[in-house]
């Protein structure tokens with residue numbers, strides 16, 4: 006392959022237009038094609054960038070104009086478009102979530118596996134841009150480095166995903182079972198769910214409480230609390246909402262050797278002088294306490310981060326074979342967690358992981374079939390995507 010990758014973007018809405026904005030100046034990339042079912046959008050971006058306009062992803066793949074594609078369409082279409090790309094031998098960078106439910110996610114992974122039998126250098130990546138955030142990378146380094154010893158608890162409160170009714174009304178697909186397949190867990194929190202499993206792995210048991218349209222006129226969840234139990238005894242709390250302002254984004258990770266707290270752009274590490282578990286077991290002091298020190302961990306947050314870093318790495322992976330920020334098949338984990346929380350909530354029970362993927366798919370399809378929800382007039386709003394993140 007030459008030192009240039011011909012990239013196409015499918016879906017030119019909020020995030021697709023952001024991908025266009027940096028891709029036209031990205032080294033080793035030729036923005037060869039832009040595609041949207043809204044012909045005026047495709048034509049506009051084609052005129053601005055010199056890329057070829059398409060109104061149908063399949064036609065774009067058939068034309069042979071692109072070697073790689075960024076899939077930035079509403080959730081359900083991630084699956085058929087990614088599968089079709091693999092059938093054409095085209096590398097895929099898929100927006101989150103990989104799919105709405107595990108069965109669909111597995112069908113993309115299977116299509117990739119099959120395509121690689123003929124084309125072993127085919128690349129499949131997920132757009133998990135939050136993995137590039139310097140604070141998140143530092144948290145990963147500390148947790149993976151074992152400094153906290155045996156982990157006992159992770160609590161993530163992220164209620165900085167505030168969304169207004171105007172946001173939900175801005176697209177006919179948004180916040181519907183048929184169009185979006187879910188609410189906060191499917192749209193905003195794939196990032197947090199991916200981060201959670203990236204840091205701690207998947208839990209063994211999941212208990213979810215999801216409130217449907219509690220603060221917005223929507224038919225999907227906008228406030229969720231989940232409780233996770235891991236095989237090693239660690240517990241997790243995952244508390245998220247699109248209806249809190251001011252919101253909180255606080256992650257606490259507790260281990261026998263200390264505690265890591267991330268909030269408001271500050272990372273604090275408490276270090277125990279001895280293991281709290283060992284101390285608790287062995288001390289003869291009834292009111293004994295474990296001595297600890299506390300330090301603020303310096304993190305340079307000014308470096309490159311975000312979507313363009315994931316895309317540059319995707320291109321480097323195609324050209325040079327370097328590792329991706331997030332492999333495509335890793336996308337199934339956040340889908341599995343989201344599905345488990347919702348299924349647990351629908352049934353009012355705790356679920357063992359891995360859960361039966363057919364059970365969630367069937368619950369979802371029931372909701373699509375029995376939906377009586379009618380979208381009020383859809384009003385398109387376009388605003389700076391930067392305001393949509395919860396960092």
Ligand SMILES: NC(=O)c1ccc[n+]([C@@H]2O[C@H](COP(=O)([O-])OP(=O)(O)OC[C@H]3O[C@@H](n4cnc5c(N)ncnc54)[C@H](O)[C@@H]3O)[C@@H](O)[C@H]2O)c1
Pocket residue numbers: 015016017018019020021040041042043046060061062077078079080082100101102132134176191192
């Ligand atoms: N990684 C991130 O930070 C981030 C941020 C926002 C959105 N997203 C994800 O990106 C995807 C799109 O979200 P959005 O907010 O840009 O949505 P959007 O509604 O603003 O844009 C979607 C665009 O896709 C087009 N489209 C729909 N179906 C299509 C098809 N089959 N072929 C071609 N074009 C099609 C629509 O006409 C629309 O222009 C979602 O999966 C969302 O979760 C990711």
